[in-house]
Amino acid sequence: MTNVNKIIELIHNPSKDDVILITKAYKFAKKAHSGSKRFTGEPYFTHAFETAKNLTLWGVDSYSIAAGLLHDVLENENIKNEILEKEFGEEILFLVDGVTKLGTLKYRGVKRHVESLRKLFIATSHDVRVLIIKLADRLHNIKTLDGHPEKEKRERIALETLEIFVPLADRLGMGRLKQELEDYAFPYIYPQEYQTVCDFFQQKNIGLSQHIEQFHLALKNKITDSGIKEVKTSYRVKGKYSLYNKLLRYKMDIDKIYDIIAFRVIVSTIEDCYRILGIIHSEWKPLPGRIKDYIAIPKPNGYQSIHSTVFTGSGEIVEIQIRTQQMHKEAEYGIASHLSYKEKYLKHSKTQPIIIKKQLGWIQELLRWQKEVSESGIFLKDLKMDFFKFRVFVFTPKGDVIDLPLDSTPIDFAYTIHSDIGNHIAGAKINRKMVSLKTTLKSGDIVEIITKKTARPTIKWLKYTNSNLARRHINLYLQRQSE
Ligand code: MN
Numbered sequence: 001m002t003n004v005n006k007i008i009e010l011i012h013n014p015s016k017d018d019v020i021l022i023t024k025a026y027k028f029a030k031k032a033h034s035g036s037k038r039f040t041g042e043p044y045f046t047h048a049f050e051t052a053k054n055l056t057l058w059g060v061d062s063y064s065i066a067a068g069l070l071h072d073v074l075e076n077e078n079i080k081n082e083i084l085e086k087e088f089g090e091e092i093l094f095l096v097d098g099v100t101k102l103g104t105l106k107y108r109g110v111k112r113h114v115e116s117l118r119k120l121f122i123a124t125s126h127d128v129r130v131l132i133i134k135l136a137d138r139l140h141n142i143k144t145l146d147g148h149p150e151k152e153k154r155e156r157i158a159l160e161t162l163e164i165f166v167p168l169a170d171r172l173g174m175g176r177l178k179q180e181l182e183d184y185a186f187p188y189i190y191p192q193e194y195q196t197v198c199d200f201f202q203q204k205n206i207g208l209s210q211h212i213e214q215f216h217l218a219l220k221n222k223i224t225d226s227g228i229k230e231v232k233t234s235y236r237v238k239g240k241y242s243l244y245n246k247l248l249r250y251k252m253d254i255d256k257i258y259d260i261i262a263f264r265v266i267v268s269t270i271e272d273c274y275r276i277l278g279i280i281h282s283e284w285k286p287l288p289g290r291i292k293d294y295i296a297i298p299k300p301n302g303y304q305s306i307h308s309t310v311f312t313g314s315g316e317i318v319e320i321q322i323r324t325q326q327m328h329k330e331a332e333y334g335i336a337s338h339l340s341y342k343e344k345y346l347k348h349s350k351t352q353p354i355i356i357k358k359q360l361g362w363i364q365e366l367l368r369w370q371k372e373v374s375e376s377g378i379f380l381k382d383l384k385m386d387f388f389k390f391r392v393f394v395f396t397p398k399g400d401v402i403d404l405p406l407d408s409t410p411i412d413f414a415y416t417i418h419s420d421i422g423n424h425i426a427g428a429k430i431n432r433k434m435v436s437l438k439t440t441l442k443s444g445d446i447v448e449i450i451t452k453k454t455a456r457p458t459i460k461w462l463k464y465t466n467s468n469l470a471r472r473h474i475n476l477y478l479q480r481q482s483e
Helices: 004-008 018-034 045-058 062-070 072-075 079-102 110-125 128-145 152-173 175-189 191-203 210-226 240-249 272-285 324-340 360-377 380-387 408-419 459-464 468-482
Strands: 232-237 259-265 306-311 317-324 390-397 401-405 425-430 433-435 445-450
Touching: 004 045, 018 045, 018 062, 018 072, 018 079, 018 259, 045 062, 045 324, 062 079, 062 128, 072 079, 072 401, 079 128, 110 240, 128 175, 152 175, 152 390, 175 240, 175 324, 191 240, 210 232, 210 259, 210 272, 259 272, 259 324, 259 360, 272 306, 272 317, 317 324, 317 360, 401 408, 401 425, 408 425, 408 445, 459 468
Parallel strands: 259 317
Antiparallel strands: 232 259, 306 317, 390 401, 425 433, 425 445
């Protein structure tokens, strides 16, 4: 049932304005789509509704939820931009229009792949919410893909999902969404391989074994005994596509994969994470060399947890993941968990980009610096400054996306790639043309650094940098020289 209350009741403590906005968007979209049908035969509005519901579950702001309801009215129902703006204002129009524009990007093989990604990221750099709405739209489309009558189209949509949307979800740290998109797309692209994995699940009785429940109980008891407060335990079954990729790496030997079932222990503080690890290891022997501390050293997408693999004592080996509630929220919902509807957004205007949109990259940057901050405390001020600065997205010649603070130069870019590249910059090209190192980078630029062994940082470079990272490396180098 597409009842607006089904959305509103999912919001934690909605304000009066939230309810008014969402209800208005709901009514508008329902009316606009009335009479239109999806390829599945159901009313088109169901799609808009489910898209908005996905967004609500991720905990984003009410503007994004309203835009989710409205996301197809411009393209599918020929509603004019002016009308949408008059009814809902500039910000909602901006979001809906952004999603509509992304909709015209189609995956057509490797060559277009990088180009599409590039456009996506440029669109995103204005407001990351556009991309998040697009992901919610895609999730519903791929979930209902088997209702699509054309085989070719089904395959195209599934491939596009795996090649473009999954990497984006990953980069945004949205772990749960990544797995859902992968597992829905998997059977369309690799039907045989999908079957193989399903067979493995059946043979191994994965997720149904009694031992698993028994171990879960033992784990819970052990933790209760420890007296640590506010602990939640659960377990999850690995996604099929992710398992398939791991099987490929392990020559299809399923007995070498220990995280098909992973237990999760979620606590309040980082200290508790390490205490839990100690408690677990004192009861169950860990597999040597399998303890991974992603709290001290997060994964590149910002993921944090402690992983350990232990012998359960009943002949099984399981993985245990320990993390704080905050880390858990971030691992599941990533950037979306920072776009809470509670936050007050500054209105979007043409001259000033939207502030506070927690841009891509800040989580990574934050995590990268977290260690330094906790060790010295001196970068805290810098951190706060960059935190709210706008970002610019540029590309390596191979198409990798690098995000930098606004007004960055090729010097900032070089140091972001690697300090060795930074320390040996001889020149730079933007979009294949030689430029001076002072040049300000714009979103979408393809940046290439020319290095020379003999090239060295100079004090002048400090004037041309805008990232703390680059400044720190240059200062470090100059200091060493003077010593
Ligand atoms: Mn749609």
